[in-house]
Every structure is written in C-alpha cells, then in structure tokens.
Amino acid sequence: MEVAALLKGDRNAAIRNHTMVSTLLDADRRTVRSSYRAAAVEIPADVAFNALLAQRCADRIVGSTIDFFPSGASCGGVIAISRQGVGYQIRVNWLTGGVEVVAVGKT
Template sequence: MEPELQPSSRAGSADRRREAGFTLVEMVALLAIFGLLVSVALPGLSSSTSHPKLEALALSAAAIFEADHYAAMRRHADVASIVDARTRTIGSGSSHRALQIPADVSFDTLLAKRCLGTETKSVVVFLPNGMSCGGVVALSRGGVGFDIRVNWLTGGTEIVPRAPS
C-alpha cells in the first residue's frame, strides 16, 4: 500500500497564510479594544480614598493651617481658616486655597466656640503674636485616620496618626 498523497497547490498555501495573518490582525485589534476599555474603566473603579490619599489630605489640611499661621504673623492681623463640616471643606483665610474632603472620609472637628471674647464658628483663628484659638480636625476611613491638631499656645500644626479601631 502506498501512502496517499494530497495534491499541493500554491493557491491553497496562500489561503492558509492569508487566514493566519487575518487571525493575527483580529487578535491585535481585540487586545487594543480591551486595553482601551480597561484604561477607561479602571479610574472609575478605584473611587474610594486610599491610605496614602488620606495621608495626603491630612498634609494638605495642615499646610493650609500653617500658611494661615504665618500669614497672621506676617500681616500683623488675625487670619481665620474656615473648617466647614457641612460642605466638607477646609479653606484658607489668607488665600483662595481650599481642600474638599471626599464623601467616603469621616470628617470630625473640635473647634473653639469663643476666642478672645468673640464667638468663633467653624474657624481656627490665628493671631499676629503666633498664638491661635486651636482646634482638631479628624480625618478617618476604614479604621485608619489622622488628627490635624492646631496648638492654641504656639499656633503650630501637627499631624497625629489615630490608632486603628
């Protein structure tokens, strides 16, 4: 018995090569579409505040307080940093700088009701002599948090990590 030989033709070989090339082009197109979808979808998936972002928020809040502290001494006038729990913002009294706290972050404040005989509402007042009315802003999420403390005597600001709860 002789093995059966199949006729070979150049046309059949060219068809197979063209199909193989077409499959490769399809695969590249599919990967490109998948890559575009992932690049669009990923930013929307991670909308929650991470630990590093929470720390960055605390640093930004402290920077606003420090800038207002130095502005009060430089201008020889009171400067009030606005801490609005209703709108979830911390705003500078010496510039247009403001920090928006994300909705998934717990935002608590402990501020003076009166300072130098005047009622103070939702503000940390910095005085020209370096002192302040003091206050604490607490930012937390998922058992991790930071207290931004403004010392009443020195007007200095410090960030203190909260113990995990």
C-alpha cells in the same frame, strides 16, 4: 497633609502680615478654606471629617474657624479625618499656633 499645610500657611500669613487670619471649616460642604488666600481643601465623601473647635476665642463666638493671631497663637482645635478605621488628627495648639499631624491608627 493638605489640611495641615493650609493651616500652617494661614498661621504664617498672620505672623507675616500682623493680622488675624481664619481657617474656615465647613462640614456641610466638606471643605477647609483659608480666609487669607484662595486656597481650600475638599474632603472626599468616603472620609470621616470631624472637628473639635473653640466656641469662644478672644472674647467672641467662633465655632467654625481656627483663628491665627499676629503673635502666632491661635484659637486652637483638632480636626479628625479617617477612612476605613485609619486616620489622623491635625492638632492646632492654642498657645503656640503650632500644627501637628498625629496618626490615630485603627479605631
């Protein structure tokens, strides 16, 4: 839920301030970090952490970010987190920038 809240905050900041805001995903450091504000979520070592992100967005290479635009749209992506076979997907819609959390159950 913390990751989803950070993403929603970045989307809202992009709309409110009429600027692009990026959420940075760092697999090595196991963090999800806002480029707009001093906010980050650390993923515990016992939690599996994967992401499916756009490689190109708005005519540029991205790969490790989910970018939100002033319109509310985004580059989209899916962040999967799980522990002991139970987990969630945090889905960011590329068209609307909407963020939803979906339980994926046992794997």
